[in-house]
Amino acid sequence: MSIITAKEHELSTQTMAQVYAETITKLMEENKDIMELEADLGACIMGGKMDEIDKYPGQLINCGIQEANMIGTACGLSAAGKIPFAHSFAPFIARRANDQIFISGCYSDANVKLIGSDPGIMAAYNGGTHMPFEDVAALRAFPALTIMEPTDGVMLKSLIRQLAEKKGMYYVRCARKAVAKIYEEGSEFEIGKANVIKNGTDVTIIAAGIMVAEALKAAQILEEDGISARVVDMFTIKPLDEEMVCKCAEETGAIVTAENHSIYNGLGSAVCEVIAENIPVPVEKVGVQDVFGEVGDMEYLKKRFHLTAADIVIKAKAAAARKRG
Amino acid sequence: MLTDKKVQELEQFAKEIRIHTIDQMAVRGFGHMGGAMSICDLLSVLYGKQMKVDPQRPQWEERDWLICSKGHAGPAVYSALSLKGFFPRGWLKTLNQPQTSLPSHCDHKKTPGIDVTTGSLGQGLSVAAGIALAKKIDQNQNQIYCIIGDGESQEGQNWEAIMFAAQNKLDNLILFVDNNKQQLDNTTANICNMESFKEKLESFHWEAEEVDGHDLEAIDAAIERAKNRNGKPHAVVLNTIKGKGCSFAENILKNHHINVSKEQAEDAIDALNR
Incomplete structure (x- = not known):
């Protein structure tokens, strides 16, 4: 990789x-x-x-x-x-x-x-x-x-x-549409292994799919507010890269998950399972709050279902604030 | 045409399949007796004459395939496979025991000679269609056989597969409908009447015929006709009796899954041997 x-x-x-x-x-x-x-x-x-x-x-x-x-x-x-x-x-x-x-x-x-x-x-x-x-x-x-x-x-x-x-x-x-370019040609990916695409020390944003681009935007906003956020692209949701989740929990002490999916039984739940059993640290989940979808353009839908960089920023601050010591 | 000698041989094979099926279920004391018994004569013709298989090489590339989509009839298929030499006769005593190679529903990962895992009704014919399509693409001459139950045909996925097979001209696929006219809760006529299969299948552009599913010569002749590669998939509707040949189960309305005592099993096996 x-x-x-x-x-x-x-x-x-x-x-x-x-x-x-x-x-x-x-x-x-x-x-x-x-x-x-x-x-x-x-x-x-x-x-x-x-x-x-x-x-x-x-x-x-x-x-x-x-x-x-x-x-x-x-x-x-x-x-x-x-x-x-x-x-x-x-x-x-x-x-x-x-x-x-x-x-x-x-x-x-x-x-x-x-x-x-x-x-x-x-x-x-x-x-x-x-x-x-x-x-x-x-x-x-x-x-x-x-x-x-x-x-x-x-x-x-x-x-x-x-x-x-x-x-x-x-x-x-x-996705079928054009999405934000995250990687350059020549990149190699290992199924089951997550990618750290931005380093940080205060909180880790674990994201997948279109939420990776939002996570990178959120990390930039957080940086301006003095919070150093790591961004992890967890493109394999199952089996989850548990080692990476534990490492991030240990090194940054707080986690935010971000997914274009229900907060139930998706990436956020998978991360919580690993965190709870191995290294309990604050976790906040960005995702769809147990509701049905509806028609709209992408910008409207991102806001409607709280899937924006701003939503990640709020949760990242909340997770960082919950850290002990 | 079968010779008299071959008919006798297949009759004996069918009888032994029935005996071992009853015997298997008697070990645990229960089983899916009705739908296992109704396909024993078909299994005799398939494994006793029609199917090209090699018990020493269950995965042999050149073999014919059997997908028993009504997976609960597994014990009857296991009897045929064991008698044919795919695995030792002693395994038949292990039906549904912990760690067994013979679970109540067909599982290709566990049992030598089982080609496809089934059990959730309505799925086997789609898998059979996929195998048949692959063999057509590769211009392989294997025959693909699939057995579904008449009750099972109430699952809509079957009719998706039936349309798909006709559209893709899967004439290497032979479907048997075990028309035993009963399902778990009651008769198919009372619950969701599927008659007439022949007309339904013909209107879906299949070649279909109906035969007595307990007449070995009729089954064999129907398969011979169905092997004709004429661009259409073939169906043989077998008019059968649920529980056929098991004295305490035959002609009882609710014989889908029943208790089988050792005494009942002995009596039924005696009756078959008489």
Whole structure:
């Protein structure tokens, strides 16, 4: 693992969907056993590649609107030696095909890479029905499932390429829109190992997905107020990098978690479990407060669900103030 | 056409599958008797004649696959596999014992010869479709067999898989519907009537036929016809009796999961041997 952080965190010119589509089609060209399954949301992530579906016979498959069968079929394909990636919007993967992921997938030792797009507020104008604040929660207690949330396009490309080589069940909750650039090309990521992307001594912000960029903004504001905040990108939510969590608790004495997900049974809960059992220090959670989603633009939704840098600053100050001595 | 000798051999095999299935459940004193008994004749034809398998190499690349989606019929499949030589006969006494290789529902990680884990109803046919698709892509000649229950077919995922299989021309897939007309709580007719499977499947662009699921020659002939690679997936609807061949279970309405005393088991096995 060796990361190069970007100096400016501007929006990438390429969308995450474009990065995924480019990476997976390249992989399919390199290895005929790699497949990409869609449940009629192909154009949403594969874009124009769906119009070239005939260029990938036996590899790019549109199953129709039937997520449960798509996941089951993917598990069967993997049993017969194929390497299927299966995509839908995150709620339709995690909620609708939940038992298929458990029984046909995890319990059966299948080798399927699940791509759940538009996690949390990324669903924007599709609104509450499509806005999963609970996808990680719905899957986190499944043994044999790795859960990840790529932070930007550089990481997404690296993770998808790694997954093509790895056996097992993986769930990737993945933005489709352009997101802030956090890493430079050439960065390497190790699944299960968190990245420290800014050093600090007074408090650690452990974030994932779009909240990493907010955490970096928050750290800058905190710096101006005399608080030194460390920022950790916890892109693997399960298995959690427990060693990193404990190290940060010990060295900074206070933790803030930040996630585009419910505060229940997501990143924040996972961090709290580790902290409570190993090294109790104050923890404050930034996340969605047990409510349903709604339509809106990203800026509105960030404010509506308290997912801004300002929200992280408030919680970081609260956590730092709770430190003993 | 089966020779008389082959018919006798398959009859004997079916009888032994039944005997060992009853015997397995008698050790713990309970089990899913009804739905295990109704597929014993099918298992006899599959493992006794139709399926290309090698007990010494359960993962053999060139084998035919069986997905028993009604996973609770596991004990009947275990009997067939053990008689075929996939694992020692003594294992059959360990059904549902701690650390067993034979859990009540089929588990491919535990039992040699079990191709796919099942138990949560409605999922096996999708997995079977995935395997069939992979084999078609690889131009492999393996046959993929899948058994679902008539009650199980109430799960909507089956119909997603049925549409998917037709769309993708999975003519290497043969589906058996164990139409024993009962489910756990009552008859399928009283709960959620699925009749007629043949018409339903044909309207979903499958090739389908109905046979007596306890007539070995009829089952074999139907499979022979279904092996035809004509661009359509095939279904054989087996009209069966839930509990068939187990004297104390057959024709009882609620025989899905029942108690099995040692005496009952002995009597039933005696009756089969007579």
